[in-house]
Amino acid sequence: MIKVIDFGKHRGQMVQRYTLENVHGTRLSVLNFAGIIQEFSVYENETRVNLVLSSDDFASLTADYNINRIIGRTAGRIADGRWTQNERNIVVPTNENGHTLHGGPQGLSEQFFDVSINQEANEITLKRQQLSELDGFPGDINVQVTYQLTDDNRVILKFTGEQLKADGVFNPTIHSYFNLANPGVDNLLTHELWLNSQKHAAINADKIPTGSLLDNANTLFDFKNETNLGVILPKLRSKIKEGGLDDAFLVEPSLVKPVAVLTENNSGRRLSVYSDRNAVVAFTANQLDNDVIKDTNRGEGHPWIAVALEAQTLPNSENIPTFGHVDLAVNDTAEATIIYAYDTLK
Template structure:
């Protein structure tokens, strides 16, 4: 997804100082309950597979696994320290909400009432506004770092009116190593008091050759989607569903990411930033079945990733907005150095009645499951 406008420098300075203080206190004699609300880094490890998560933005910081020769590498882009995520604009590994992707005109009408949101992408709202769920401190509810099924559960209370959205919302996300080289991400949210749109997404930047290893244009991708949602110049869906057949968007068979990207570049588009309608994924209301969404393979390392999820759409993004971003270990990330597969409801669904609804009524529970299966 396109990177958002940077936060105001004064806000960043104050927030960064708070983080430093919090990190310092967490290593002292603060009680455990208070410590869970401070910003920290938490590891889950099972054999040669490990991940790190911070409760700043419920962010996935690293995913380390072997290649076909047994060499370990971190396959997600990001930063070395939590503080670097505070003013980052790429949403590296963040948990996106209250509504992922774009809302046209930063407004919508629900149950006869008009709501105005914070515009942070021109006149539109992107990824929940300037301070979405990836820019807040989550509470660590439970953390089991090892054993047969290590996991961490994080919680955030989004208040009525936050970024303009109606109603209180209780949000949970659990990262779990559920099997050998299998990472599951479970998100759920319960609306309190008012109906509200909810569309959570996970925004990891993947490079199966290892972060900082260069372009992903040679990686092969298969998407289980025969249609996509065309967009206008501001990346707002037109409301149509179009077939991928005969277009540069066709990944129904395993295809190198760069094989047809020239067709986009010639039109002045810098890469893929496209919502696909997952085949069969529009059925089931707020609770849907897991379906195979995508398979990614890296020939050099031998690594492969299979993604299953239960949402109607997936945003395929080729890191078009990266340019000279200094990341982990001093590596510099540029355009097309990673790909994102953000399972989601359709963008701007709150303003598109023909799209699957993302409205959650009071007492209802929104649920979103993703399963990443790695092999090598």
């Protein structure tokens, strides 16, 4: 039975939480604001463990860092908020150092959705029409995101965008932050992160992909060979300004083989990520502090509290055609799928 409760108010509108549960007691709770995954938890040894960074205080989930929100129309950064599409110069609102990040200041991460329930399939569907006059992107778009929790502990997210009035772009994701450790553990140092990747995107000082791809081999970004975040993150902190991961990795798209696997060594909990697009952005919340977010299930905000694994097409592909195709012609529909599969090694 999918349960619905009120979860506070935001901008004068009621926030509702929809909770799905499977035969194993695994739960998925989603909010109608920004599609926030407020809970993805498992029940083990009479203890409930929430696998995502979260809070029971809605205000903490509306702070910066897009905690567990739907991101769109496009994920990642668009250089200068500009690109050329079908010989038209497109300019959209900017929200980070003169660039457009995660759909801009009025992207999907700042919107309410209408929600429908399918009890038989144990899924909910979030819908809204995102208007150009609101977010500044070309054309209007009908957006639909379906969340399904299966009895084999998979969360299946399906994104659909139907473009209206003018050609546009569509490259959504969900900005889920994971920490698989036992309750009370507030860092990633006992985690392993494996990525099915041999290259990552070169970026400039504003974290904008330049169009070049760098080899991962023999670097701190080789997550096929060195996966221990307890080893990698301190090295990154000592060697690069970012102090952790905020990087786009080229992966082999697959809904059969994982593009990323996160494992917590002490508990054996494992999360495998599947995606039909060519990138995963890994972000370890390197500058997060308690002025930004408080009262989470992992304590007050601090670096490396959790890792976001954002499956998408490589960012800034609007300006770099070799990075992937995110154009969506008027009256056309695009789809994308992300799967989170949970299991345990113990």
